[in-house]
Amino acid sequence: MGGVMEHLSWTGALGFLNWPFLALVMATLAAHILRVATSIFVTRVAAPAELNGTVSTGRGITAHVGTAAKWTFRALIALTLIFIVGGAFLNLHAGIIGGVSRRLLPVWIALVVLFAASIRWKGRLGLYGTLFNSNGGMIGLALVMFWAFTGIFVAMGMIATHDPLAPISAMIPVPPGSPVRTPLADGIYPHHLLGADAMARDVFTRMVTGALEVLRIAPLATLVAFTVGITLGLPAGYLGGRVDTVLSFVSNFFLAFPAILLFILLVTPEVAATGIPNYLAMVLFAFPIFLLTALFNTRLRMQPRRRSVVVSVILLIGIWACLSLISQPGTAIRILPSAVDPLDIPGHQLLIFASIVIVIAPAVFGHMRGLAQRIAPRAFVTAARMRGETRWYIMLWEVLPNARGLLIADFFARTGHANILLGALGVLGLGLGPDSPDWGSSIGEGFNLLGEFPHLALPPALALLSFVLGLNLIAEALRQEDRPE
Amino acid sequence: MELRGLGMGQFILRRLGVMILMAICLTAFVFCLTNLYPNLEKLARSQGTPGMEPHQVAIWLSDRGYRAPLHPDVLDALDSDDLGQADKDALLDTRINLRLIRNYGEWLGLLPGFRGAVDGGKTIGRCIDAGVHPDDAPDYCGVLQGNWGYSPVFEAKVGDVMAARLWQSGKLLLWALILMVPAALTLGVLAGLRQGSGPDRSVPALSSLSSATPEYVSGVILIALLTASTMGLTWPWSSAANTAEGAALPHVALPAFCIAFFGLGRFAQMTRASMAEVLATQYIRTARLKGIGFGTIVFKHALRNALIAPVTSIMRYFPWLLSGLVIVETLFDYRGLGWTLVQAARGNDIELLLGCATMAVMVVLIARLISDVGAMIANPRIRLA
Numbered sequence: 115m116g117g118v119m120e121h122l123s124w125t126g127a128l129g130f131l132n133w134p135f136l137a138l139v140m141a142t143l144a145a146h147i148l149r150v151a152t153s154i155f156v157t158r159v160a161a162p163a164e165l166n167g168t169v170s171t172g173r174g175i176t177a178h179v180g181t182a183a184k185w186t187f188r189a190l191i192a193l194t195l196i197f198i199v200g201g202a203f204l205n206l207h208a209g210i211i212g213g214v215s216r217r218l219l220p221v222w223i224a225l226v227v228l229f230a231a232s233i234r235w236k237g238r239l240g241l242y243g244t245l246f247n248s249n250g251g252m253i254g255l256a257l258v259m260f261w262a263f264t265g266i267f268v269a270m271g272m273i274a275t276h277d278p279l280a281p282i283s284a285m286i287p288v289p290p291g292s293p294v295r296t297p298l299a300d301g302i303y304p305h306h307l308l309g310a311d312a313m314a315r316d317v318f319t320r321m322v323t324g325a326l327e328v329l330r331i332a333p334l335a336t337l338v339a340f341t342v343g344i345t346l347g348l349p350a351g352y353l354g355g356r357v358d359t360v361l362s363f364v365s366n367f368f369l370a371f372p373a374i375l376l377f378i379l380l381v382t383p384e385v386a387a388t389g390i391p392n393y394l395a396m397v398l399f400a401f402p403i404f405l406l407t408a409l410f411n412t413r414l415r416m417q418p419r420r421r422s423v424v425v426s427v428i429l430l431i432g433i434w435a436c437l438s439l440i441s442q443p444g445t446a447i448r449i450l451p452s453a454v455d456p457l458d459i460p461g462h463q464l465l466i467f468a469s470i471v472i473v474i475a476p477a478v479f480g481h482m483r484g485l486a487q488r489i490a491p492r493a494f495v496t497a498a499r500m501r502g503e504t505r506w507y508i509m510l511w512e513v514l515p516n517a518r519g520l521l522i523a524d525f526f527a528r529t530g531h532a533n534i535l536l537g538a539l540g541v542l543g544l545g546l547g548p549d550s551p552d553w554g555s556s557i558g559e560g561f562n563l564l565g566e567f568p569h570l571a572l573p574p575a576l577a578l579l580s581f582v583l584g585l586n587l588i589a590e591a592l593r594q595e596d597r598p599e
Numbered sequence: 600m601e602l603r604g605l606g607m608g609q610f611i612l613r614r615l616g617v618m619i620l621m622a623i624c625l626t627a628f629v630f631c632l633t634n635l636y637p638n639l640e641k642l643a644r645s646q647g648t649p650g651m652e653p654h655q656v657a658i659w660l661s662d663r664g665y666r667a668p669l670h671p672d673v674l675d676a677l678d679s680d681d682l683g684q685a686d687k688d689a690l691l692d693t694r695i696n697l698r699l700i701r702n703y704g705e706w707l708g709l710l711p712g713f714r715g716a717v718d719g720g721k722t723i724g725r726c727i728d729a730g731v732h733p734d735d736a737p738d739y740c741g742v743l744q745g746n747w748g749y750s751p752v753f754e755a756k757v758g759d760v761m762a763a764r765l766w767q768s769g770k771l772l773l774w775a776l777i778l779m780v781p782a783a784l785t786l787g788v789l790a791g792l793r794q795g796s797g798p799d800r801s802v803p804a805l806s807s808l809s810s811a812t813p814e815y816v817s818g819v820i821l822i823a824l825l826t827a828s829t830m831g832l833t834w835p836w837s838s839a840a841n842t843a844e845g846a847a848l849p850h851v852a853l854p855a856f857c858i859a860f861f862g863l864g865r866f867a868q869m870t871r872a873s874m875a876e877v878l879a880t881q882y883i884r885t886a887r888l889k890g891i892g893f894g895t896i897v898f899k900h901a902l903r904n905a906l907i908a909p910v911t912s913i914m915r916y917f918p919w920l921l922s923g924l925v926i927v928e929t930l931f932d933y934r935g936l937g938w939t940l941v942q943a944a945r946g947n948d949i950e951l952l953l954g955c956a957t958m959a960v961m962v963v964l965i966a967r968l969i970s971d972v973g974a975m976i977a978n979p980r981i982r983l984a
Contacts, residue, residue: 146801153797154789176797250804363621370625370963372921374937375956378944379629384637388693527810534813538926541815542941557815561930568823575819579811586807 122291122305126209128200135193142190145183152176198222206305210291213307214318217273221263228259241522244595251591257584261577265325275303278323278551281314282306287567290317309569311560320551321573327552328581331463332532335470339532340525341402342471343478348509350479351486362483365476373473373535374542380469381544383462391465395440398471403432412507440464463546470535474528481524485517492516519596523589530585537578553578607975614971618964625964629956630703633949636693639665641947645751654687664713664725667698706748706953708741742957748950752942757954760939765958768924768935771858774851775920779859779866780913784906786863787870791905792897794875802864802871809864814857814923818930821853854927861923862916866909874905907977914970917963 125132152175201208201215202222208215215222229252236243245251267273276282282294290309294302308318350361368376385391406428414421439459459467489495490513498512539545540554541561548555553574560570642665643656651659654677660666669677673690676682682690704710705725712725714733722733726740740746747757786805790798812820877883878901886896925937932938936955943951 150797150801153793250807254807367621367624367628369918370621370960370967372918372925372959372963374922374925375940375959378925378940379632379952379956382944384635384641385632387637388635390635530811534811537813537815538922541926542929554815557819558930561815561819564819564822565826568826571819572823575816578813579816579820582811583807586811590803590807 121293122206122213122307123209124291125197125211126207127204128197128208128211131193131196135197138186138190138193142183142186145179145186149176149179149183152179210307213305217275217307217318218264220267220272221260224263224267225256225259229256241519241592241595245588245591248591248594250587254584254587254589254591257580258588261325261581261584262329264322265329268322268326273322274319275305275307276316276319278315278319279549282310282316286314287312287563287570288314289567290569308573309567311556311570312563317556317569317573320556321553321577323551324553324556324574324577325581327546327550328533328536328578331467331470331546332536333529335467336474336525336529336532338398338402338467339471339474339528340478340521341405342398342475344482344514344521345401345405345408347479347482348486348513349505351483352490352509352513353505354487358483361479365479368472368476369480371473374538376473377469377535377539377542377544380472381462381465381539386461386465389461391461391468392440394468394472395464396436398468399436399439403429403436406432408506409510412504412510415504415507466536466539466544466546470532473535474532478524478528482517482521485520486513489513489516519592523592523596525589526585526592527589530582530589533578533582533585610975611972614968618968622961622964625960626707626953626957627703629953629960630706631695631699633952633956634665634699634702635695636666638947638949642949645947652684652687654684654691657691662715662717663723664715665698665702667696704741706741706950708739708743708746710741711738712736712740747954750943750948750951752946752948752951753939757951760951761936761954761958764934764936764939767933768928768937771851771855771928771933771935772920772924774855775858775923776913778855779862782859783863783866784870784909786867787909788874788897788902788905790867790871791874791878799871802867806864806868809860809862813861814854814927815930817857817860818853818927821856850931850933854931854933857927858920858923862913862919866913866916869912870905870909873908874901877901877905903977907974911970911974911977914966914973917966921959921962 123129197208197211198215201212202219204212205216206213232239232243233246236246245255264273288306288310290307292306292309294304294306306316306318308316308321310316311320346361346365350358379385407425410424410428411421414424486509495508495512498508503512536545536552537554537557540550540552540556541558543555543558545555545558546552556574557571557578560567560572560574564571639660640653640656643659644651647656647659657666657669658674658677661669676690677687701710702713705712712727714722714724714727716722724733724736726738726746727733727736737744745758747761749755750757750760753760786798786802790796790802793799883896883901886900887893921937924935925940927933928935928937929941936958940952940955940959942948943955
């Protein structure tokens with residue numbers, strides 16, 4: 115392959131499909147817009163009942179437009195698959211699309227395996243299986259798992275074509291498909307598939323590595339935010355009274371901050387220098403430990419001996435993990451000796467993590483509080499109270515499980531929001547670091563050059579869009595499932 | 600809620616009280632975050648002599664009232680030549696100290712401004728402007744007296760800087776709302792009217808898409824589309840927005856659209872749910888069974904109740920709108936309050952940052968108050984509950 119040094123086109127040998135593809139995109143768009151328009155303006159005329167009592171409806175214009183929308187969409191999906199499969203076979207002969215598709219081969223395989231297995235056994239997969247009942251759920255899952263697999267494989271050293279941080283060739287943005295201009299060392303990938311940025315770093319590599327950065331922070335931050343929101347929202351909603359007044363005031367306090375304002379105030383080197391992030395993280399990480407302990411403590415209330423063992427193990431591991439994350443040489447909290455301190459997060463990242471938690475937790479709190487208020491008057495809660503169960507048992511094992519479905523759906527939506535917040539931090543230059551390949555930072559760096567070099571900001575922007583869209587679609591599909599009426 | 604028997608006036612008063620308490624807490628929090636020791640240290644180095652040693656910074660700060668006065672023993676130790684630099688640094692206390700509360704009171708205008716003498720016997724103080732004799736200067740000079748402080752980045756009074764920018768941001772926000780609100784409500788109402796219809800099925804999809812498209816993503820996509828196509832538009836358009844009188848319509852349109860699109864789906868979805876819920880109520884069914892036409896039912900009976908929830912939640916959406924404003928203004932170089940906020944943060948311009956943050960928080964709180972009162976007026980059940 116060493117001889118291929120010319121500039122790649124977008125589709126190469128598959129170029130004959132370009133025009134059909136564009137035409138199909140237009141047709142699909144037109145059909146969908148038409149479908150919405152007709153359903154607004156064409157009123158349905160009630161069909162008269164026939165003598166035997168049945169009703170037959172003619173296929174009016176609405177039905178025809180609906181069919182057109184369905185089939186153009188299916189054809190579009192089919193053609194996209196042809197591009198992906200053909201590209202994966204033809205590699206660089208199918209241009210940039212081919213090269214990208216080939217690099218992503220492990221992801222395609224993982225996706226196919228996942229979907230085949232899930233559809234085969236979807237009846238036995240519970241809530242996850244219900245995703246496969248709707249198109250939206252499946253598309254959402256495909257998008258999310260695409261980026262999840264990409265992140266995993268990048269971490270395993272696949273997919274990326276170059277080093278995400280090192281400059282490769284000349285110090286100028288080069289367009290997608292350009293050959294790498296350094297004298298070729300053996301084994302270096304010969305093209306910048308999606309071009310290179312102003313620092314001569316490979317855009318494709320940075321985009322796929324960005325998935326890893328995003329996956330490392332957003333879901334975990336959302337999870338911690340959920341434990342905070344649930345731990346405080348349950349008593350606020352179930353017990354009410356003064357507890358509710360105080361907690362709601364605190365929640366409203368943080369909700370009054372525009373998220374970005376809070377970031378600008380909080381995510382600064384000055385704040386990091388005071389050691390606030392470590393204290394903040396210590397408080398926030400206490401919530402998952404508390405929640406987990408309380409869950410087992412109430413569940414095993416009838417088996418005191420087992421309870422003491424389980425609870426003390428959880429507490430030990432939890433506190434050790436928490437301290438290991440936040441105790442850092444050279445910062446405000448240095449509790450653990452380095453011999454038992456394997457996990458370290460730099461102060462700045464800890465701060466970003468904590469501030470995302472602070473933005474998301476009040477919203478979760480409000481949601482949980484509302485759900486608890488709605489569930490509290492139900493009969494099974496009263497029954498548990500009559501049985502003499504403790505408050506925390508009722509909250510954690512009677513109220514919480516009945517809010518489960520909506521909370522899980524909400525989790526996906528909020529993870530999407532966490533991604534957006536993380537991106538916003540990057541765009542404002544407060545992100546994970548000056549060289550970090552996360553999507554927000556790349557968008558921020560590429561934005562000013564957008565007129566001449568759209569390939570700098572567009573790939574990370576579309577990556578973020580598709581990932582969050584996938585999360586939102588999953589959330590929407592799960593919410594539909596949870597709506598029995 | 601224990602609102603039983605509360606009149607309208609009492610309700611509003613109570614909300615107002617909570618709002619003022621909240622405002623005090625919020626500004627105090629912001630004040631603490633912007634007056635951390637490292638911030639003050641930066642300030643000292645930019646306003647005093649740049650090459651100051653850490654202990655000289657501490658003395659500079661306590662002389663000017665930013666920090667509590669140093670203990671006389673510590674001061675003597677720092678002034679003496681017996682100690683090495685490392686020992687002197689070890690004596691310094693960089694934690695948050697009680698002086699902060701007093702400074703907050705001074706900034707607010709509830710406490711008299713700091714006065715002190717620096718070397719040479721010259722009296723300086725918070726309220727003493729350059730060239731004014733200390734005896735002529737006022738005692739109180741805080742926000743309540745209309746004095747927001749001085750911005751070294753813009754070399755102007757904070758109040759003047761913000762007044763000019765506020766109008767720019769207000770215009771952008773207004774356009775965003777004009778683009779978003781009618782579109783979202785119309786779409787939501789159409790979707791909620793008929794279950795299973797085209798709009799009904801497309802609104803959830805649209806909502807997923809729009810809430811996955813933050814301002815910075817839609818901005819990138821739109822600019823890429825507009826400049827790549829043959830429309831002949833060139834970027835940056837924003838260069839004209841940099842002039843003092845600012846933005847003509849095209850410069851507002853793109854940022855406003857970006858803000859509007861992010862919220863559009865969310866409110867369309869909310870309106871759809873609200874409309875469907877109202878249409879399923881008993882009183883609408885009764886009206887239908889009495890033979891009233893569908894149009895009359897929708898416009899006379901359903902619409903008002905269906906719009907309460909989405910409209911009040913738009914007022915509660917203001918934190919999101921302001922976040923969007925900051926991002927859009929920074930990206931498009933649109934010189935409003937959000938842009939100023941970012942500049943202030945970058946330049947360690949403490950009083951300007953405080954001013955902008957206070958302004959943003961007050962906007963949120965007032966919008967929240969309007970939402971509460973509006974919901975109460977529109978829905979008698981809250982009042983009489």
